[in-house]
Amino acid sequence: GGGGLPLTLKWELFLQDSAGAISGSNLLPSTTPSTSTILTIPAHLLTPLSSYTARLTATSSSTSSSSVTLQASSSPPVASVKGGSRLLSPVTELVLDASTSYDPDKTAAENLADPGLTYFWECSQFTLPSGPTQSCS
Structure with a gap:
């Protein structure tokens, strides 16, 4: 797939509101590599007892994304x-x-x-x- 176009990956991390919807802007620091196949979330970035959405967007000739919900424990x-x-x-x-x-x-x-x-x-x-x-x- 992709017709020979390079695959571009982009990671994003968002806080979820009480209804589970994405709230605010991307929380990943600008120094966090967002184009890697692996996302490493820096220590102490997540607030205990909060929920987050980690989203990966892959782009080549078309775009696809996948998200997971993360729950930060205390x-x-x-x-x-x-x-x-x-x-x-x-x-x-x-x-x-x-x-x-x-x-x-x-x-x-x-x-x-x-x-x-x-x-x-x-x-x-x-x-x-x-x-x-x-x-x-």
């Missing part, structure tokens, strides 16, 4: 406490640092600017052979 936050577990005296001040916790749906810069995380600390007491102790997380 990832759970990553909780991290610097320093790990430790054993200390009850009269020692304990400082726990969760500053390495992050939201994987945000870029590193977005996490630094506004991590949007709420912290909940819990300490519980348990007994070791050497006596009662507490664990905080």
Whole structure:
């Protein structure tokens, strides 16, 4: 097919509105190769819990297009406490640092600017052979 004319491919990515219709303009950055047979969507381009239409248009002597719907999911936050577990005296001040916790749906810069995380600390007491102790997380 195509009568010897070269095949031209064009990728586009659109946000869908609540009814599933295409909304707005092509979201792919201008640096994203749009003429490849494979589309790679850059990290953090999609907004969690949103739907998108990825459309491929092929043109030679005629034009054909195909679309797929993509649903961006939300990832759970990553909780991290610097320093790990430790054993200390009850009269020692304990400082726990969760500053390495992050939201994987945000870029590193977005996490630094506004991590949007709420912290909940819990300490519980348990007994070791050497006596009662507490664990905080």
